[in-house]
Amino acid sequence: GIQVEQSPPDLILQEGANSTLRCNFSDSVNNLQWFHQNPWGQLINLFYIPSGTKQNGRLSATTVATERYSLLYISSSQTTDSGVYFCAVGPAGGYNKLIFGAGTRLAVHP
Amino acid sequence: EAGVTQFPSHSVIEKGQTVTLRCDPISGHDNLYWYRRVMGKEIKFLLHFVKESKQDESGMPNNRFLAERTGGTYSTLKVQPAELEDSGVYFCASSPPLGTQYFGPGTRLTVL
Incomplete structure (x- = not known):
């Protein structure tokens, strides 16, 4: 089945810093x-975001489906951004189920 | 608009007992999913309903788990008899035909 890998597994930031989280997947998807x-x-x-780029406030995401990866950008991080970020993909032809990555644990310190 | 709701939020039972979890999807969503995260593992798909029909139940771990969605509205997931390895968080999600799956807050199940 499809594999989903997220990196880095852990990330520690100071408040105000920017970060990029990555999600690689091993096969075609119709949902991310x-x-x-x-x-x-x-x-x-x-x-x-199965493809393309979207932005919502300090967060933005880009998925390059042909190269099988997605990136999540967090700018000007805040302590409330702390937690675990998951990427989940829906395999093409796999009905609608989502396959989750292991997550990136983010800690933002003041 | 109300989100996906799940009941109970926590359940503590003894090994061998039965537990029933309930999920109420977002109104109008025909697609309903169950997922779970057991200790130290990733969030895993269990099954998918379209209205009252099981579309995909490839993730159900064994026949101790029974999911129903009578009338195509809310769904229940029954575990009978519960085992220690069933402990974890059970999530429900719903979606329109294509697009975002919206997750409920989860039910934390502890089997002693």
């Missing part, structure tokens, strides 16, 4: 979502 898991364990939708 980025999530932020907050300290209460809730999965918050950030982007639905």
